[in-house]
Amino acid sequence: MNRNKKKYRKVWLIFGIVVVVFLAIIGAGEAYFFNEAFVPGEKSVLNKYSHHTKKDPLAQQKKWYANANKQKWYLKSATCNYRLDANYIPNGKSTKTAILLHGFTNNKDSMGPYAAMFHQLGYNVLMPDARAHGQSQGKYIGYGWPEKYDVRKWVKKDVAKEGKNQKIVIFGVSMGGATAMMTSGIKMPSQVKAYIEDCGYTDVKSEFLHEAQDLYHLPGPVATMAVNLLSGLSKANLGFYSGDASAVNSVKKNDKPMLFIHGGKDNFVPTRMIKQNYQSANGPKESWIAKKAGHARSFETYPKEYRKRVKKFLQKYV
DSSP states (O other): OHHHHHHHHHHHHHHHHHHHHHHHHHHHHHHHHHHHHHSOSOOGGGGGGOOOOSSOTTHHHHHHHHHSOOEEEEEEOSSTTOEEEEEEEOOTTOOEEEEEEOOTTOOGGGGHHHHHHHHHTTOEEEEEOOTTSTTSOOSSOOTTTTHHHHHHHHHHHHHHHHOTTOEEEEEEETHHHHHHHHHHTSOOOTTEEEEEEESOOSBHHHHHHHHHHHTSOOOHHHHHHHHHHHHHHHHHHHSSOTTTOBHHHHGGGOOSOEEEEEETTOTTTTTHHHHHHHHHOOSSEEEEEETTOOTTOHHHHSHHHHHHHHHHHHHHHO
16 A cells, blocks of 8 residues: 555656646746747847848938938827837928838838838828837837827827828838727827728737747647737736737728738738738728738839839828
């Protein structure tokens, strides 16, 4: 009898050690994924999606932006009291303003070519650094969900400084595109006339699941478990589950015109996501898939076509 007790104790001890080690591995893994997903800093894992060309088709626009007369604007974030930073480029006496929202781990300067395009189309340009990016303060990256209220504050600041006759367009690329869609789902000042989103995701949870499989090569069930655990960490630290941060649900609440753009060869935010976002939108809407473009490369791949489509949309609705 004593031998059996010792045997069972040994088995349970081994089982307990295995469980502790397993939980430690899971915990360490989730801490790593949380840091990669939400904590600001360089993300070397994204090198898989980096892109270089010998000739830069947007070099002229970048040169214009580098030499443009930029004003510094600041405000406090809608939550957490972060100091947010932005560049503002006026365009004479224009009463039209484009607010440009950058992507994950980028900053306002990465939107330089788009600033040149909008300025040439007759718009003032306001380019914020999202919280936890560039020169803006922030502890965590919110993927557009808390940032949508910051965008609304930027709109109100623009109206306060430039006048109530402003006609405002909100434009974003990648995470900025998702932020633009999420912003469209909340009550905005009447001066906001239209939205343009380029390669934004449907919701954060779906994007994380895609990345878990594509970047980290996790099998489906393991990826799902990891993303669910990460969602819990998001709720604990940022106040929302990753599935709550939904662009596709936000555009259902929007009645303003929206242009949807996506690269046909986007492997980071899968091209299929534009279809879900577009189909869910309730307001006037247009879409364009830039067939040969990778993630956030539609303007670079088709500079003339991109400008033409944006100009036509804006002339129609703003």
